[in-house]
Amino acid sequence: MSSGKPTKLQHSKVKLRNTVLLVNLGTPERPTYFATMRFLREFLSDRRVINIPRWIWYPILYGFILPFRSRSAMLKYRHIAPDGKMPLLQYSEALTKAVDAQVTKSNANTHVELAMRYGSKSIYNALHKLKDIPHQHLIVIPLFPQYSATTSASVFDEVARTLRQWNFLPRLTFIRDYCNESAYIEALAATINHHWQKNPRAEKLLITYHGLPEINHIKGDPYACYCFKTSRLLAERLALEPTQYETVFQSRFGPSRWLQPYTEDTIVKLAQSGTKSIDVIAPSFAVDCLETIDEIKREYQEIFRENGGEKLHYIPALNASTPAVNLLCDIIKRAIST
Known part of the structure; x- marks a missing residue:
């Protein structure tokens, strides 16, 4: 039975959970015609990527580009992924796993997730899993070293669009670029x-x-x-x-x-x-x-x-090499401390 005394809240003792979201462009789920078409449709429908009035762009996209470019792109994806495993996803997952392993050594309250701007491993899906975690510091790092409105800004748009549905917003740190590091x-x-x-x-x-x-x-x-x-x-x-x-x-x-x-x-x-x-x-x-x-x-x-x-x-690209992992870990540590 309640004593009638107000509960004393200890907000100052609550420790933030740090969630790092590494975001890459994305890739078709598999090297098939329709999977490639779905990916290209989402990618080329982004106003940050193609800033043309929709009434002009959509007839071109749906009438010419998707039917024909999907096939040529599919053949290229099949060439680089004969086993169906997309290199961009494989390398991105390896990088995320390596960064998570190294970051948690010094900060067990930090977790690193991977998301893609386009495709099934979406930003929305990645953030939806985190929605009910209170006292959260969300650090978003687009894996585009040189900022562009077509890439990093598009990631920001999607993060903001997803967070608009949250009542309890996390503390947010967005790493715009890292080419000057x-x-x-x-x-x-x-x-x-x-x-x-x-x-x-x-x-x-x-x-x-x-x-x-x-x-x-x-x-x-x-x-x-x-x-x-x-x-x-x-x-x-x-x-x-x-x-x-x-x-x-x-x-x-x-x-x-x-x-x-x-x-x-x-x-x-x-x-x-x-x-x-x-x-x-x-x-x-x-x-x-x-x-x-x-x-x-x-x-x-x-x-x-x-x-x-x-x-x-x-x-080769930096991929999940030690220098690449150290670079991202350093960015994450500084983001946590600020």
Whole structure:
């Protein structure tokens, strides 16, 4: 029976649970036509990605792009995932597991989860599991080192859209980008140096980033600036002369102008001018995926050889390497302490 005395609340003694959400782009669940179509439909319906009036865009998307591009994309996914296991998901899960294991060593009250902006492992599903956990500090880290409205901002939109349904909002820390982190540049440099220790250094280093329509840059998306800064910092760390490396942009989609110079055009130009070997690294991809495994390692290798080149070496993404894990753990520790 109640004594009638008010309960004394000890709010100051409540310890926050830290939940870290690592968010990557996403991938089809399996390399089939309809799974690929579902993924592309969600991805290309995002206004952050395609900012065209819907009455113009949807007839193009549903009438032309989805029926035809889904098949070509499916074939590429089958090439990189013959066993049905998508590399982007596999590498992202391995990275998440490694980061979680290391973070919990020093902070048992912290847990690391993986989500995808598009696809079944959605941000909504990941956050829904956490909805009833009180006194929570949510740390969201989009796995896009260089900020763009088409990637990191889209992740923020989806997090905010999901949290609008919560009555008890968590404390929120959103890591907008991490390309200025010295540990990120060191990790890239270590990956390149490791490659050079095992293989002869090529005549040219191409630093390639996922492309972006030029109109996005004109409208104020700072992505290109972050990319060129990453290349400059990396070149300084490697003590490269300006003639020894070049910043380029890949994965152009559609007829409009994208950020330049284009990776494919540069590879053709180098091969035709007598360059026999190039090294390629793609800093904008936290883990290896379709754009690195198929586009760079296969397509660009073929293009380079067809135009007179001999050897294109792809230097892998950071994936779940020790430098990548240490980088994210350091970001998480600082986010917890602030």
